[in-house]
Amino acid sequence: MAVLVIGEAPTAAIEAVGLRIRPFRPGADEPLPATLTGIDALILSPTATPAALPLVGPALAAEVPVLALGEGARLLAEAAGSGGTGCGATDPLLGGAAAPHGFRVGASAWGLPVPDEADHGVLRRFAELVAGRAETTATRTFFTPRAAAWEERFAYQTPAYEAAVARMRLRPGQRALDLGCGSGRALPALRALVGAAGTVIGVDLTHAMLTAAAREGRGGAAAGLLLADCARLPLPAAAVHGIFAAGLLDHLPHPDAALREWARVTAPGGELLLFHPSGRAERAARHGRAVSPDDPLAEPNLRPALEAAGWHLATYEDAATHFLARAQR
Known part of the structure; x- marks a missing residue:
């Protein structure tokens, strides 16, 4: 520091x-x-x-x-x-x-x-x-200067986000969070699942990212936008029915604590969907390194971490084109 x-x-x-x-x-x-x-x-x-x-x-x-x-x-x-x-x-x-x-x-x-x-x-x-x-x-220093161009840079990934959200078992009228929502690519798809009677909240630690989401029309009636630390959510217990988190868990300093916090705010039977629009091997190769056995997203690490936090891992996919893990509270 x-x-x-x-x-x-x-x-x-x-x-x-x-x-x-x-x-x-x-x-x-x-x-x-x-x-x-x-x-x-x-x-x-x-x-x-x-x-x-x-x-x-x-x-x-x-x-x-x-x-x-x-x-x-x-x-x-x-x-x-x-x-x-x-x-x-x-x-x-x-x-x-x-x-x-x-x-x-x-x-x-x-x-x-x-x-x-x-x-x-x-x-x-x-x-x-x-x-x-x-x-x-450190998080805000990295993302703030990049926020204005984030949507333009990654808009091509939006269909992959929509396909991932569609695999969540959310119903009309329920409440959903997008943690680390960035410019809000997943928010419209979450709204489509829970309908007008449901609640969608995008949470991000960086004000500039929420500004970018609002600029794309993903705030207001579409979704609430909340500036907060995803590991210390200002929500009561069992407040939501589904959590979507893309490219987030493996970047957190204390992923086990985050999983416990997400379990705290999720009602029994609710869902957690961890997603990335590329697989772990592709991302590691892109950064010029091998896949680490310590990666919190590796199944031997993720499954026990989820179970210890109060989740059951129902689906695990680490493909060349995407990473997806769906867990139930």
């Missing part, structure tokens, strides 16, 4: 929680990173310059944690187009004495115009927040 520090700022509290400092000093020979890949947070120090602005906008869009101090706070406000909102005493980062002077932009950026108040406590809380969000930040 790395924190990009632009300018001079105290870093002991950051390093104390195991974060690596990646320094950038304005005017030095090294260039500013072109993207946020590999960067878990951004600190704009009092010596930051406008050279940092090309990274601040993308950081705000992807909700990469940002702490801006002194002159850095002015740059943050400039990038956001406003001074942000004031921080109350309960703000997780700038609560207490710093709150009257600090401001917040969105869900993950804070400005503290008076650098003397950027004490060890603020930096420590920021470091803890960064470490706790690292997995979420």
Whole structure:
């Protein structure tokens, strides 16, 4: 995990929680990173310059944690187009004495115009927040800049998604989730199964992906769009009858915990369909590697993981053209 520090700022509290400092000093020979890949947070120090602005906008869009101090706070406000909102005493980062002077932009950026108040406590809380969000930040950093072109790039896969959804045993009036829905290719097919009286919700961790789904007309009356972590769903137990998840499980840091969470929100007899429009061997070859025996989608791994989480694997297909596993709660 790395924190990009632009300018001079105290870093002991950051390093104390195991974060690596990646320094950038304005005017030095090294260039500013072109993207946020590999960067878990951004600190704009009092010596930051406008050279940092090309990274601040993308950081705000992807909700990469940002702490801006002194002159850095002015740059943050400039990038956001406003001074942000004031921080109350309960703000997780700038609560207490710093709150009257600090401001917040969105869900993950804070400005503290008076650098003397950027004490060890603020930096420590920021470091803890960064470490706790690292997995979420990496996902959003990857998908946010790709979201606008996602549908155009992968629209050809839509018929495969529709065919996969059609194999779910959902009935009119039931409730369905598409986890990691992206631009929402599966949402119309899920709506067709549950009908106008049913409920369809697309869940994604990246706001830009949900925006892409809405732009394609897959939100609104077609489906609800929910910004959430698929491993911590804001839903009651037994709330849905079917879950569709394409290209998701094997990318999660804790797939066993995710399967348990999906079982929690699924009613008895409900279904889980894991899908990918290409088989495991084809995907591995595309990335220049062999199929790993540790792959959570390999049947010897997937079947016991599903059973331990409360699922029964009913169908398993790992073909050249697709991967599909259908399980029942």
